[in-house]
Amino acid sequence: GENVEQHPSTLSVQEGDSAVIKCTYSDSASNYFPWYKQELGKRPQLIIDIRSNVGEKKDQRIAVTLNKTAKHFSLHITETQPEDSAVYFCAGGSARQLTFGSGTQLTVLP
């Protein structure tokens, strides 16, 4: 089955700086890679996703890159704001099953 590893587990940045979270996956058949943001006690919310036929996708301050050859993908958040503080999860898989990483606690310091 799929195995997704996520790093770092915690990340602190100054407001306005960029944050990068990295994930690797093991199953070359995986074709869908979403990123979810989860605030304490709340539901995971999709912030961006990328499919295997695309190398990069951007939505305002958030971007995701995918390297299929190396089997890794990354989340980039620019101009971070305190409200970006949360746990971020990457996931890999398909329409039928997603495997999640263990999460990154992002803290944006004012």
Added chain:
Amino acid sequence: GAGVSQSPRYKVAKRGQDVALRCDPISGHVSLFWYQQALGQGPEFLTYFQNEAQLDKSGLPSDRFFAERPEGSVSTLKIQRTQQEDSAVYLCASSLAKNIQYFGAGTRLSVL
């Protein structure tokens, strides 16, 4: 529109009790997923339905766990003879197209 709704939000059970957790997906969503999220961890896949058919139950940890979706909408996750290691947040997600899964707020199960 309404999102994925789960009930109850919190459930306390004594060890050995049976529990039933409910998920109301977004109307019209064909696919429904159950996940288990332990404290400080990512969601772990339990099972997947397409309409009323349970197409994948490979993530269910034991035969004490059972899920159903008899009419292709509401789903119930049942855990028999609960154990302390079953304590977790149980998340439900539904999907219509393009793989995008929308999550409910979860049920926090505490087994004493």
